[in-house]
Amino acid sequence: MRQSALFTKTRREAPADEVAKNAQLLVRAGYIHKEMAGVYSYLPLGLRTLNKIVQIIREEMNAIGGQELIMTALQDKDLWSRTDRWDDDKVDNWFKTSFKSGGETGLAITHEEPLTRIMTEHISSYRDLPVYAYQFQNKFRNELRAKSGIMRGKEFLMKDLYSFSKDDAEHKSFYDKARAAYLKIFERAGVGDQTYVTFASGGIFSEFSEEFQTVSEAGEDTIYVDEEKRIAINKEVCTDEALAKLGLEKEKLVEKKAIEAGNTFNLGTRFSEPLGLLYTDETGARKPVVMGSYGIGPTRLMGIIVEVLADEKGLVWPESIAPFAIHLVSLGKSGDDISRIADALYDDLVKAGVEVLYDDRDVRAGEKFAESDLLGIPKRIVVGKEAVETEIFEVVNRATGKVSKTPRAELFPSEGGPASGRV
RNA sequence: CGGGGCGUAGUAUACCGGUAGUACGCUUGCUUUGGGAGCAAUUAGACCGAGUUCGAUUCUCGGCGCCCCGACCA
Numbered sequence: 370m371r372q373s374a375l376f377t378k379t380r381r382e383a384p385a386d387e388v389a390k391n392a393q394l395l396v397r398a399g400y401i402h403k404e405m406a407g408v409y410s411y412l413p414l415g416l417r418t419l420n421k422i423v424q425i426i427r428e429e430m431n432a433i434g435g436q437e438l439i440m441t442a443l444q445d446k447d448l449w450s451r452t453d454r455w456d457d458d459k460v461d462n463w464f465k466t467s468f469k470s471g472g473e474t475g476l477a478i479t480h481e482e483p484l485t486r487i488m489t490e491h492i493s494s495y496r497d498l499p500v501y502a503y504q505f506q507n508k509f510r511n512e513l514r515a516k517s518g519i520m521r522g523k524e525f526l527m528k529d530l531y532s533f534s535k536d537d538a539e540h541k542s543f544y545d546k547a548r549a550a551y552l553k554i555f556e557r558a559g560v561g562d563q564t565y566v567t568f569a570s571g572g573i574f575s576e577f578s579e580e581f582q583t584v585s586e587a588g589e590d591t592i593y594v595d596e597e598k599r600i601a602i603n604k605e606v607c608t609d610e611a612l613a614k615l616g617l618e619k620e621k622l623v624e625k626k627a628i629e630a631g632n633t634f635n636l637g638t639r640f641s642e643p644l645g646l647l648y649t650d651e652t653g654a655r656k657p658v659v660m661g662s663y664g665i666g667p668t669r670l671m672g673i674i675v676e677v678l679a680d681e682k683g684l685v686w687p688e689s690i691a692p693f694a695i696h697l698v699s700l701g702k703s704g705d706d707i708s709r710i711a712d713a714l715y716d717d718l719v720k721a722g723v724e725v726l727y728d729d730r731d732v733r734a735g736e737k738f739a740e741s742d743l744l745g746i747p748k749r750i751v752v753g754k755e756a757v758e759t760e761i762f763e764v765v766n767r768a769t770g771k772v773s774k775t776p777r778a779e780l781f782p783s784e785g786g787p788a789s790g791r792v
Numbered sequence: 793c794g795g796g797g798c799g800u801a802g803u804a805u806a807c808c809g810g811u812a813g814u815a816c817g818c819u820u821g822c823u824u825u826g827g828g829a830g831c832a833a834u835u836a837g838a839c840c841g842a843g844u845u846c847g848a849u850u851c852u853c854g855g856c857g858c859c860c861c862g863a864c865c866a
Binding site for chain 1: 805826859860862863
């Protein structure tokens with residue numbers, strides 16, 4: 370895309386009402402717009418980035434047998450009353466509203482109840498199990514205090530997958546697959562090294578749940594990490610008893626600040642029993658379905674990646690989730706030789722299937738470079754006088770700052786091998 | 793929800809009981825052209841309501857909104 374056609378602008382100064390690094394940089398770079406406290410819109414660059422994250426998650430969920438659907442935001446009060454999760458005493462962060470025709474509704478905080486009910490129409494025999502279903506959907510949580518930019522909002526995108534299994538053994542087998550898939554997602558999103566499976570409170574469902582915690586100073590949680598085993602335990606549940614149960618030694622643990630990037634729960638029959646999700650087994654006996662739920666917030670993950678990878682110049686995206694693979698920066702003026710070379714390179718890169726943001730504006734070089742750094746696209750190709758004379762282009766790696774001189778032909782994805790710059 | 797702070801141009805900020813200044817941006821002209829350049833001109837502003845006062849953007853109260861600490865965080 371030509372940058373001259375991009376409607377968003379960058380800002381030199383951070384907004385006065387944001388303290389979190391992720392929100393400051395994303396607003397400055399024009400990726401997001403703050404609508405209200407804890408409520409953000411995703412502008413073209415932000416949406417492209419978010420969609421990359423969503424697609425990685427989708428691929429990994431599909432790979433373990435997940436089937437994608439989408440449920441409603443508006444929720445049925447009666448349904449939630451049946452699992453005792455409607456009253457504000459029980460769940461205090463509902464956004465509730467009413468129908469003009471009478472009766473209450475609420476905006477979904479999560480989707481165990483509606484999906485369990487849906488499954489009662491589709492699961493009746495052991496032959497129908499297991500089933501794995503997931504969605505990407507905006508969740509609404511009426512937080513008393515939104516904070517940390519896009520990492521803890523009142524409206525945010527969530528990937529939630531639910532598993533429906535015959536028994537604990539079948540559930541456990543899938544649960545382990547889901548854990549592995551989650552680790553792969555964080556790996557692909559560029560924060561694998563910093564992300565640990567972390568034992569945490571299971572809330573009202575189970576003794577423990579597993580959180581996926583990404584180490585960062587911006588984190589709200591404190592975890593104790595065992596670097597060797599690459600697992601951690603949340604401070605909230607870190608007792609001698611828990612450590613013994615998990616086989617962790619106190620001396621080997623290192624305290625870190627971390628952000629919860631994902632969470633998986635063993636739900637057992639907490640929802641299937643009250644909502645009547647039963648199946649008939651081989652012997653003709655009626656049994657409740659064993660459930661699990663698995664959440665990752667793509668918008669939060671986007672914030673985490675900013676927190677972990679950004680530097681003093683601005684955003685730094687891994688290739689896998691950057692809004693564009695290449696930032697092509699022309700230092701020419703429209704109509705001159707430099708511009709013609711840059712235009713031709715842009716056209717050829719697009720034809721080759723490379724996602725390019727082309728800074729074709731008549732703006733000074735310094736401003737273009739500063740903006741390019743802020744936007745955080747992994748590779749910058751600079752077209753200056755040298756390129757006109759030699760067909761050799763300057764390629765700058767945003768993360769490392771390394772500059773390399775590259776002949777035109779090598780700017781294109783190679784046949785067969787790993788495509789450089791291709792996404 | 794407890795405590796604290798703050799609302800001034802598109803953005804970031806300053807001063808003041810006598811209707812507001814700066815920087816960036818925007819628009820225009822000239823210069824400049826590999827790290828947010830320079831000069832000049834232009835454009836544009838006191839969250840809402842009530843009160844005190846001759847006069848309120850400034851003081852008081854209420855509302856709304858935003859931020860921070862804590863609590864909370866299926």
